[in-house]
Amino acid sequence: MNNDNQPCSAGDSTFSYTDEKFADLQMLRYRVDGFARLTVRQKALAYCLTEAALWGRDILYDQNCRHNIKVRKVLEAIYVTGAGRRDDDGFAALTTYLKRVWFANGVHHHYSTVKFEPAFSEAFLADEYAKLPDSALPLDGGQDRDGLWDELRRIIFDPSYMPKRVNQADGQDLVATSACNYYGDGVTQAEAEAYYAAKRQAAGDHSPEWGLNSTLVRRDGQLAEMVWRAGGRYGEAITHIIGWLNRALEYAESEAQRTVIIKLIEYYLTGDLRTFDQYSIAWVADTASVVDFVNGFIETYGDPLGIKASWEALVDYKDVAATARTETISANAQWFEDHSPVAAEYRKPEVKGVSAKVIDAAILGGDLYPSTAIGINLPNSNWIRAAYGSKSVTIGNITHAYNVASRGSGLLDEFVIDDAELQRIRTYGDVTDELHTDLHECLGHGSGRLMPGVSPDALKAYGATIEEARADLFGLYYIADSKLIELGLITSPDAYKAHYYTYMMNGLMTQLARIAPGAQVEEAHMRNRQLIARWALEHGRADHVVELVVRDGKTYVRINDYEALRGLFARLLAEVQRIKSTGDYDAARTLVETYGITIDPVLHAEVLGRYAGLGIAPYKGFINPRYEAVTDAAGRITDVRVTYGEAYDEQMLRYSRDYAAL
Ligand code: ZN
Numbered sequence: 001m002n003n004d005n006q007p008c009s010a011g012d013s014t015f016s017y018t019d020e021k022f023a024d025l026q027m028l029r030y031r032v033d034g035f036a037r038l039t040v041r042q043k044a045l046a047y048c049l050t051e052a053a054l055w056g057r058d059i060l061y062d063q064n065c066r067h068n069i070k071v072r073k074v075l076e077a078i079y080v081t082g083a084g085r086r087d088d089d090g091f092a093a094l095t096t097y098l099k100r101v102w103f104a105n106g107v108h109h110h111y112s113t114v115k116f117e118p119a120f121s122e123a124f125l126a127d128e129y130a131k132l133p134d135s136a137l138p139l140d141g142g143q144d145r146d147g148l149w150d151e152l153r154r155i156i157f158d159p160s161y162m163p164k165r166v167n168q169a170d171g172q173d174l175v176a177t178s179a180c181n182y183y184g185d186g187v188t189q190a191e192a193e194a195y196y197a198a199k200r201q202a203a204g205d206h207s208p209e210w211g212l213n214s215t216l217v218r219r220d221g222q223l224a225e226m227v228w229r230a231g232g233r234y235g236e237a238i239t240h241i242i243g244w245l246n247r248a249l250e251y252a253e254s255e256a257q258r259t260v261i262i263k264l265i266e267y268y269l270t271g272d273l274r275t276f277d278q279y280s281i282a283w284v285a286d287t288a289s290v291v292d293f294v295n296g297f298i299e300t301y302g303d304p305l306g307i308k309a310s311w312e313a314l315v316d317y318k319d320v321a322a323t324a325r326t327e328t329i330s331a332n333a334q335w336f337e338d339h340s341p342v343a344a345e346y347r348k349p350e351v352k353g354v355s356a357k358v359i360d361a362a363i364l365g366g367d368l369y370p371s372t373a374i375g376i377n378l379p380n381s382n383w384i385r386a387a388y389g390s391k392s393v394t395i396g397n398i399t400h401a402y403n404v405a406s407r408g409s410g411l412l413d414e415f416v417i418d419d420a421e422l423q424r425i426r427t428y429g430d431v432t433d434e435l436h437t438d439l440h441e442c443l444g445h446g447s448g449r450l451m452p453g454v455s456p457d458a459l460k461a462y463g464a465t466i467e468e469a470r471a472d473l474f475g476l477y478y479i480a481d482s483k484l485i486e487l488g489l490i491t492s493p494d495a496y497k498a499h500y501y502t503y504m505m506n507g508l509m510t511q512l513a514r515i516a517p518g519a520q521v522e523e524a525h526m527r528n529r530q531l532i533a534r535w536a537l538e539h540g541r542a543d544h545v546v547e548l549v550v551r552d553g554k555t556y557v558r559i560n561d562y563e564a565l566r567g568l569f570a571r572l573l574a575e576v577q578r579i580k581s582t583g584d585y586d587a588a589r590t591l592v593e594t595y596g597i598t599i600d601p602v603l604h605a606e607v608l609g610r611y612a613g614l615g616i617a618p619y620k621g622f623i624n625p626r627y628e629a630v631t632d633a634a635g636r637i638t639d640v641r642v643t644y645g646e647a648y649d650e651q652m653l654r655y656s657r658d659y660a661a662l
Pocket of ligand 1: 468471
C-alpha cells in the first residue's frame with residue numbers, strides 16, 4: 001500500500017488498446033476512464049474488491065488441473081532467472097508456453113481445452129530444472145525434487161496423459177476422461193450424476209445448486225464432498241478474499257450492498273449453498289449501487305457435467321449513459337415476451353425484474369481473466385431467476401476495446417461478400433452488435449418457462465448450448481423488429497441486416513478460425529452459433545435464403561432474402577424454446593449433434609488459410625489496469641491511483657508473487 005500523496009492519474013498518453021501477440025493469442029488493454037469520476041469512497045470500495053478479485057487466482061489453476069500450480073511455479077522460477085537468454089530457442093519456446101499457461105490458467109487451452117504441446121525439449125527443461133535451488137521449487141506434502149520432476153515431465157510431455165480439460169464426447173465417461181480437478185480418483189460420471197440428482201430431488205423446488213462449491217471424492221468407499229470454504233478446501237485463498245471483503249464493508253455504498261457483502265462472507269465461511277442463494281437474492285436486489293462485483297464459484301462450463309463452478313471475479317462500475325439503452329429494453333420486457341414466435345404455453349405470463357445496465361470493468365479475475373465475457377447475466381439458479389429476476393450487464397469498456405482492436409484488422413474486407421454489405425456493416429455493425437448482446441442478456445435468458453415437473457437440467461450436456469441458442473435467437477428475432485425503431489434504439493429498418501450478415505458469416509465460417517484442424521466445435525457459445533447458422537442455411541436452401549458461394553476460389557456467405565432469414569430464426573426459436581420448456585433431451589441432442597459440432601474440413605482449411613494471411617490472433621484477452629491505494633495515517637484509503645503501463649509478464653509474475661495462496 002502506498003502512503004505518498006500523488007494525485008490519481010487515469011490518463012496515459014502512451015495508452016494502446018493492443019499489446020503483445022503470441023501463439024494464437026492477442027493481448028489487449030481496456031480503459032477505466034469512468035473510475036476518475038467515482039467518489040473517494042467508491043474508489044476505496046472498488047479497490048478492496050479488486051484485491052478480493054485477485055486472491056482467488058490460484059483456486060482456478062487448481063480447479064483446471066491439479067498439476068497447474070506446480071507447473072506455473074517451476075516455469076516462472078526458470079523464466080525469471082533467464083532474462084539474458086530470452087533469444088535462445090529453448091528459452092523462447094518456454095516463454096511462449098508459460099505465457100499460454102498464464103492465459104489459460106493452466107496447461108490446457110482456455111477454449112479448446114486441449115493440452116498444450118511444448119516446443120522445447122524434455123532435456124532442455126531437465127537442464128533448467130537442475131539449476132533451480134530447492135527453495136525455488138514448490139516442494140510440499142513430502143514430495144522431493146525427483147518426485148516433482150516426474151510429475152512435471154508427465155503432465156508437460158506425455159500427450160496421452162490428461163489430454164483434455166473438459167471432454168464432451170458423447171458416450172464416454174466424461175469425468176474419467178477430463179483433466180479438470182472437480183472429482184476425486186475413481187468417481188464415475190454415472191454416480192456423480194446420480195448423487196446430485198438425488199440431492200436435487202430431495203430439496204424440491206427451491207433446491208440450491210448442489211455440488212457447485214465442492215470436490216466430490218470417494219472416502220472409505222462412500223462419496224463425500226470437500227467443500228470450498230474458509231477452513232476447508234481452498235481455505236487459504238478464501239481467507240484472503242474474506243479479509244478484503246471485510247475491508248470493503250467499511251466503504252459500502254448502502255445497507256443493501258452491506259447485506260450483499262455480509263452474505264458473501266458468511267457463504268465463504270460456511271460453504272453453505274443456501275447462504276449462497278440468500279447472497280444471490282440480495283445481489284439481484286441491489287441495483288442502485290454504482291460499484292458492483294461478482295466474486296465466487298459461478299459458471300459451470302469447466303465441468304463436463306455442468307455441476308461444479310470455477311472461481312471468477314469481476315469488479316465494475318455503472319456506465320450511466322449506456323445503461324439508458326438497456327433500461328429501455330428491460331422496461332419493455334413483457335411486450336417482447338408476449339410477441340415472441342414461441343408457443344403461448346412456453347412463454348412467461350409475467351416477466352420479472354430483468355434489470356439491465358451497462359458497466360465498465362475495473363478488474364477481471366479468475367475465470368474472467370485474461371479471456372473474458374462481454375456480458376454477464378446472473379445468478380444462474382433457475383428458481384431465483386424465476387422468483388427474483390436476474391441482473392444483466394454488458395461490459396462497455398471491454399466491448400469497446402474489442403471493437404477498436406478489430407477495426408483495421410482486415411477481417412471484414414477478407415470475408416464479406418461485397419461493398420454494399422461491407423458498407424452496411426461499417427455503418428450499423430457496432431450498434432447492432434451491442435443491441436444483440438443487450439437483447440441476449442436482458443431478455444433472451446430470462447424469457448420462456450419450463451413446463452411443470454420439467455427439470456432445468458433435463459438437457460444435460462446439451463443444456464448449455466440450447467440455452468445460449470435460445471438467448472441468441474431471441475436477440476436475432478427482435479433485432480429486426482420495428483419495435484426497436486419505435487423505442488429509438490435503432491435508426492434504420494435495414495440496420496439489422498448488418499448483424500444478420502456478420503452472425504451468419506461467423507457461425508458458418510469465421511469462428512472456425514479458433515479451432516485446430518481436425519477438431520470439432522466444443523464450446524457452448526460456438527456450438528450455438530454454428531447450430532443456428534447451419535440450421536438456417538439448410539432450412540432455407542430450397543428457397544435460396546442464404547447460400548455459400550465460391551468466387552475466385554474463396555467462399556462467401558450470400559444472404560438473398562433477409563426477411564425469410566428472420567422467419568427461419570423465428571421457427572428455430574419456437575423449436576428451441578419447446579425443447580427447453582419440455583425437457584426434450586432427444587431433440588436437443590439431435591439438433592446439437594446435427595448442426596452444432598461437426599466441421600467441413602475443406603471449408604475449415606480455407607478459413608484458417610485466409611485468417612493466417614491476415615495475421616489475426618483468433619483469441620484475445622486483457623491486461624488489467626493496476627490500482628494502488630493511497631492511505632492516511634489511520635490506514636483509511638484516501639485515493640486510488642490507476643496506471644496502465646504494466647507488461648503482460650510483469651502483471652502475471654506480480655499476481656503469482658503477491659497473491660500466492662495455494
Ligand atoms: Zn448467454
